[in-house]
Amino acid sequence: MKRLYHWPLDPAGRLVRLVLGEKGEAFESYASAPWAPHPDVAALAHGAVAPALVETTPAGKLFACGTRAICEQLEELQPAPALWPTDRNERAEARRLWAWVEAGCEEVTDKLLTERVMQWVRRDRQPDSEKLRRGAHALRGRLTFLNGMVELNGNLAGRTLSIADLSAAAHLSAYDYFGDVEWDAVPDLKTWYGRIKSRPSFRPLLGDRIDGTRPVAHYANLDF
Structure with missing residues (x-):
């Protein structure tokens, strides 16, 4: 059985969970919060941080840390269903937008x-009110860009669901837990997100509840 070390609201861990769900891979969850990392993670390799995916095989321990290493390893080990488009241009675009989401949302995650x-x-x-303000402003800019992409393509990188869509949905779902996504300002993105959150792989994320707070009322509502 695979072990995933992650924290439920971490967008990186959420992306890995979505990919595992899309691949139909079962796993055991181990809590590893940014401020209290699980000791197993540090023991994997120098500088290792969550999310980390570990599996014991007859050939020994197989592990990967970080979204890129984990997601690409899962795609190599189980190519179907594919999360990279078969069309070369769309595949390149999916990789570009995946990188854009992770880099572009870093400020939102760090601040908001x-x-x-x-x-x-x-x-x-x-909380630092100035950081909240700057994070909310950064999020609005990212939402506008993503809304334009899904308005143009249907999905982020083209006709089919890809790793770029899952990465964006993972980040937005974490922000939406606290009600920080202004969905009414981005109607095409809202429709797209409704489709993504209806997928079976998304259900565990919608069931997350963090000690000390509950999500906004529409968080798990598929018709929001």
Whole structure:
């Protein structure tokens, strides 16, 4: 059985869970919060951090850390269903947009999501209102871009669902837990997200509940 070390609201861990779900791969979850990493993770390799996926095989321990290493390893080991388009141009676009989502949402995660966690989950200090403001502003810009992409293509990188869609949905779902996504301002993206969150792989994410706070009322609603 695979072991996944992650924290439920971490967008990186959420992406890995979505990919595992799309591949039909069962796994055991082990909590590894950014402020309290699981000791098993550090023992995997120098500098290893969650998310980390570990499997013991007859040939020995197989592990990967970080979204790129884990997702590409899963695609190599189980090519179907494919999460990279068969069309070369669309595949290149999926990789480009996956990288864009991870880099482009870094500021939102660092400022907005981290401050929400400090505010509602850890409660060990007051949130930084300036960081919240800057994070919310950055999120609006990312939403506008993503809305334009799905309006143009149906999905982010083209006609078919790809790793880029799962990465974007993983990030947005974490922000949406606290109600920070202004869905009415991005109607095409809202329709796209409704399709993504209706997929079986998404159900475990919608069932997440973090000690100390509950998600907004529409978080798990498929018709929101």
